[in-house]
Amino acid sequence: MSTITTDPHAHGDHHEEHHHSPPAGLKRWLYTTNHKDIGTLYLLFALTMFFIGGAMAMVIRAELFQPGLQLVQADFFNQMTTVHGLIMVFGAVMPAFTGLANWLIPMMVGAPDMALPRMNNWSFWILPFAFSILLASLFMEGGGPGFGWTFYAPLSTKYSGDSTALFVFSVHIMGISSIMGAINVIVTIFNLRAPGMTWMKMPLFVWTWLITAFLLIAVMPVLAGTVTMVLTDKYFGTSFFDAAGGGDPVLFQHIFWFFGHPEVYIMILPAFGIVSSIVPTFARKPLFGYASMVYATSSIALLSFLVWAHHMFTTGMPVFAELFFMYCTMLIAVPTGVKVFNWVATMWRGAMTFEVPMMFALAFIVLFTIGGLSGLMLAITPADFQYHDTYFVVAHFHYVLVTGAIFSIIAAAYYWLPKWTGHMYDESLGQWHFWCSLISVNMLFFPMHFVGLAGMPRRIPDYALQFADFNAFISIGGFAFGLSQLIFVWVLVKCIRGGEKATNQVWEGAEGLEWELSSPPPYHSFTTPPHVK
């Protein structure tokens, strides 16, 4: 490309110390400050956590296969639902997105690396410690945390086990890691964009991650404060959430969801960026409504701070507050609808092909929209009194997180894997992975809407007999979805070890700076900044 100047040896002066090959073996990974190495570490860590959290989901589904208690005791079941949630949110989805950010943002903005490479190393390497602490607590006397990933007080302050302290510290470490990652992303995007890359020329993945990073530094400290309050309430005699000492347990829910709702968008905004990259490539048309996508993402982020109490409609809020949060929540459907419209309009009359990344992106658009619609149903205050804490809620957030966030991460992996490894993945295996996942994930989560509407509560190890057939069906879907992900691992291993050589552009319709680098890209992406027209 005439617009790009990439000569790694032309200008070496202050990059000179980086111009050696990475050290071999374990040290390469422990000491690395390279954005690609750290991105790979993040992605592999997320994949590992995805399988650990997934194994817990399998325990949950196995127990729920039949009514009654067969496999595990109620206490352990609670620990499984709690740690499954924590692992998937903080261990799988968020690190996977951070890994993608590490790999892609420097390449997309034309930078040699992330702005703060040493902090980057730290932000990854404290994560395994956080999750070791959390997972180890499951094997200790008294077991791990069993109060749900939302750790409502007084359940977590008065009626929890000794593992609560370990839970709190592990969340602290996860939070510090996320904040460091977010600061790195912001500084990279602000300071290291290539000449000519103005704000409105940034790829949408970069835009969505920039906004996500601001959400992270806005709410992760609030989560850190919340867990600290739980810690001091439980062990040091404070009364933040204890009515006897003048506190209020409902306050916990306000503070938690002030973090919790923006957190939901932290887990979906990068997915919007991914889908906005993939759809134009395989429709062979530029993205429809780029600017409106940027504004829609920003307004979703701003609105996310005004809707937290829609998680708390049943706490006895006054009617005007319920109406306020109901309308604000419904307002979010507008920018989200703009996005879905733009994706569909991008495909309209495009020359479409259906490679695996596109298949996952298409599934994302359809299934995420289903999750969004059930979210709208939950936003209706009077209806929420029926849906609250039922499997309908479980169905809703798994549609947005599994077929939303996770599908987008898988789509991203297929889309950029040839760029990362230099090899094409096995297309037919990938298609197998897609179709097995698509069918099983809907068997798994769609019937949950029905059992939820019929009144089956969430987070219980046992249930009324009339839900038995549905639950058996759901469990089979769950096992099938879990097994389908093994195909993904097979594809990944096969692609990393070899395969058809990928071209620089990889996909016929792909546009952006990352496709102008070689496949695999050089160790330092752009040692000389490219020029963006």
Next chain:
Amino acid sequence: MADSQQHIAQPNHKPLIKKLLVITLAMFGFGYALVPLYDVFCDLTGINGKTSSMAATADKAVVDLKREITVEFLARPNADMPWLFKPQTQKIKVHPGEIKLVYYEAENITAATMTGQAVPSVAPGQAALYLNKMECFCFNQQVLTAGQKLLMPLQFYVDPALPEQFSTITLSYTLYDMTKHSQPETVAALIPTGGNHE
């Protein structure tokens, strides 16, 4: 394109990092600031059924004989609190502005001196702003010796400004064991002297 390879000086990241760290710390502080903000917000709006922890005065209250409000009294000891605790009156009808005095009974049935604290809650929540307590045992902690019984006064009136849609107000107290948290000297001075010591 060789001439366009201008070498950008390594940008100075520090000012931006500092700003982001300040935001991070400020948001950590904001999480804690939500605690008093929440209390202030609840005091101002009366949501969440929180009543004022300060004694009200009845200077401006004019009795509105045209309206009658039912006030119901509930009491329950917290699960960890072994005392007996109940209202003497289940419910009364009052005119807005009319000052009423009712009593709650507490009995320490254990063999040790204990401290209790009653925490009020009003339903419906918005009515909490209009239930004015001139004297309430819930303003202080109560210390009861083993087997001691105490009659605890509650003097209140319903604000005549109570919106039309409310005809019944329920005042509920939960009694908590504060023995571990209290300082006996200061609390002892606060024991209401008007109560019946039996």
